[in-house]
Amino acid sequence: MQWGGGGESGRGMGRLWLLLTAMVVLLAWELAGEASRPQPNVSLWVLDHQGQQPPEKGALSTVTAESLDEQVSLGLKAHPVWLRLRVVGALPGQRLVLSNPLVQGVELLVCDDSGCRPVARETHFADDPGLAAALPQFRLPVATNELLLRVETDQAIRFNVQVLDDVDLHRYWRDLLLGQGLYFGLIAGLVIYNSLLLFSLRDTNYLWYLGFLSGAGAYFLCQNGLLLLYFPQMGARLNEALLLTALSVISICGLQFCRRFLMTARQDPRVDSLMRWLCWLLALAAAIAWLLPSFLTVVFYSLLGVLTLTAFLLSSVRGLWRGFRPAQWLLMAWSVLVVGVVLLLLVTYGLSPHNFWTLHGFQIGSALEAILLSLALADRISLLQRERETLLEEKARLHGMSYLDGLTGVHNRRYLDEALPAAVAQAEVSGRPLSLIMLDIDNFKRFNDGWGHAEGDRALQHLGKVIEEVVRDIDPVCRYGGEEFVILLKERDEHQALDIAERIRKGLATTPLTLLTGEQVLLTCTLGVAKRLEGESASALLRRADQALYRGKYAGRDRVVLNASGGVASTTS
Ligand SMILES: Nc1nc2c(ncn2[C@@H]2O[C@H](COP(=O)(O)OP(=O)(O)OP(=O)(O)O)[C@@H](O)[C@H]2O)c(=O)[nH]1
Known part of the structure; x- marks a missing residue:
């Protein structure tokens, strides 16, 4: 499988840098606000x-x-x-x-x-x-x-x-809400955008990604007290159970996303089963958070968090190793998350001070990660799209090839078998004329015997070229049998068909074939022409053209013969 291309990747990087810059500016602003706040004594x-x-x-x-x-x-x-x-x-x-x-x-x-x-x-x-x-x-x-x-x-x-005092508290809360507003605005935007993509593309990856986004939104609603703000009667215990459940949702959806994105079930079964086990454990942890809440539950979550991150990183590195280019976005996203989670774990175990970075590091990491995963999806979709197009092109090419004659490059008999009945049906409906020319090289057996089979092949190619120079692109030329050709002339009556046949005859008779030895020889051919009669079938029309050709041979070759109706033929030479 070819995982090539890089244009979208470059554009994605550009967008990412823009976003990172915006976040740095916001952080600086936030920190400046922090510094200007009066310090409590x-x-x-x-x-x-x-x-x-x-x-x-x-x-x-x-x-x-x-x-x-x-x-x-x-x-x-x-x-x-x-x-x-x-x-x-x-x-x-x-x-x-x-x-x-x-x-x-x-x-x-x-x-x-x-x-x-x-x-x-x-x-x-x-x-x-x-x-x-x-x-x-x-x-x-x-x-x-x-x-x-x-x-x-x-x-x-x-x-x-x-x-x-009340004024400071208001200000403190307003700053907090502003930062949260930016985060939730971003999440809401990504949810809307990716929901539209889910409905149009019907790709389950988007479903898991939306689950991941919703889980992240729910987690930070609980962590920052925004849920309590609107439902104060809910209480801190319920808030905590919801927070841990949201953490399970984030992790499960992240793992499922990763599994589908990297197709681990097929490509990496061992890592895939690790991820499936983790999903069950995370569901169990959510149940414990509601049934047996204790600080041990949080310890269990910490352990699962480390394992989940390991699975994320491991699967992405192995995906990249396999040559799946979109895995680079995943790796970037998980790396950002690792920083956030490490900060969270450090502060959870009292190993780092409580400050802006340890408080919001996980949230900032999750925002960046959400964006990177969105870019990963876009990259994957465009890659799969390109592969699908290449496959379709290849299929169309093979399909076209199956209707072409390998020696002369004109259409083959299979094509005629399908195109002639279709043209007859069309002519029947439209009432427009339809004519056929059937031709072959005169005394070709003698030519073959004299110059050899290879020269005979070149003679057939030569005839194919002469015919194609005379007929329109839209009039299919078909190699019907060994040395017989048929030309399908849609919307052409017998006069036009006779004219074309005569031009082919003269063209071949006056265009020498240069042999492999360098010698030049002139060939002749005989052509039978038939215009479709009303109600006539494809096979009957073909048979009449064949009869005309046979009569031309019988009459001395190098001529055009028209089969005007049932058995009457007129000859040109
Ligand atoms: N070189 C070459 N010869 C072919 C091919 N297909 C058929 N032939 C030859 O075409 C010749 C047809 O011979 P006949 O049917 O007797 O017809 P003819 O000698 O052209 O005589 P008339 O058609 O009556 O003028 C045979 O010798 C076949 O071997 C091909 O693909 N390549």
Whole structure:
């Protein structure tokens, strides 16, 4: 199989660079916005304390284990985590805001000499319960800055602690939504575009790609708290189950896409069965996320994530190795995803700080990947299209060849057997004339015997050329038998047919054949002409032309004979 061509690939690269440039500009803008935001004045320590209840009074200062900045990244924890907070200079009305909607079991306690009391979690921000659900937040108590924060979640513990007034919170949320708007705009555009392609091309690859896109959209709706924004009553637990299910959908659709795209079932059966197994495990993981949610589920997902990425990369590298050019897009797409997933895993296990890149790396990777997969599909479709065209051309060529005579290049008897009845039927309907000329070289046996069979072949080719010089391109010339030719003359009456026959006769008689020895000889031929009579069949017409030819031979050869009707013939010489 030939996987050639490169024009579309170049155009695809151009589009990709444009997009990358646009993304870099947006990132720079986002980072600039980050820098201009007022920094919260918060100090944080992780307490070496486990359990549901806060540490005993007086133990706060002794259990201090680790000092943090406001960007918390502690990874997966099987138990609740206690953080000690000191907020300096909090103004009345300011809120303590945690940036991650996935952290659950968040409690804030204010502590003094008499003990610790919970601070009620805000359920509304500017009359909006959604925003308060998407960003866990507490109104800071005035006149105290000793606080305890308890977080218990199955997900990685990562969030920013920010002290914001209403204006800052609005701005923070607006920036977040702007970035999300760009992402979801891109996903929606790709979904619409590829849905149209799915309907027009009916290629299941597009179905899996759409599943992949939808899964990615759903995942980030959950991860960024956008679902909670619109359905705050849903709760963080349900949000998390949906998030993990979306992760399964992304992975399963990605694997199925990969299998079909690279045709692994046929081309790479071992990798194909690995991918099929992974699909089942991912479906099982989604069920566990709903039935037995725990931090172990997230560990299971991490493992499956690594295996899925390995399968993606392995199948694409092997596809490229086999010479399937569109696999390069796939490889590029998975490589981008690998970066995003590695960032996600690092932060999930508390191995990297919580910052813009670790927070949004997976999302940026997924956006780039969605585009690259779309380009991969386009490349594959154009490649298959070109192959199909080449095949059709080849088929047409072979089909044409099966109707041609190998020696002379004119049509063969098979062609005449199909074309003559069709021409007769057409003439019957239209009432237009139809004529036939049947001819052969005179005393050809003697020629063959005298000059040899090879020269005889050249004589047949010579006659073919002479005929083709006389007749129109649209009048098919056929080699009917060994040395007999038939010319089908549509919409020609007997006068026109006689004229053509006579020109052929004279043409052959005056155009010498140059033999292989260099000698020149003149050949003659005899031609029988018949015009179709009303209601006459193809075979009857052919028979009458043959009769005319026979009569020409009988009358002395080198002449044209017309079979005017049943048995009457007129002769020209
Ligand atoms: N070189 C060559 N000879 C062929 C081919 N097909 C048929 N022939 C020869 O054509 C000759 C036809 O001979 P006949 O049917 O006796 O006809 P003829 O000698 O031309 O005599 P008339 O047709 O009566 O003028 C035979 O010798 C065949 O071998 C071919 O493809 N190549």
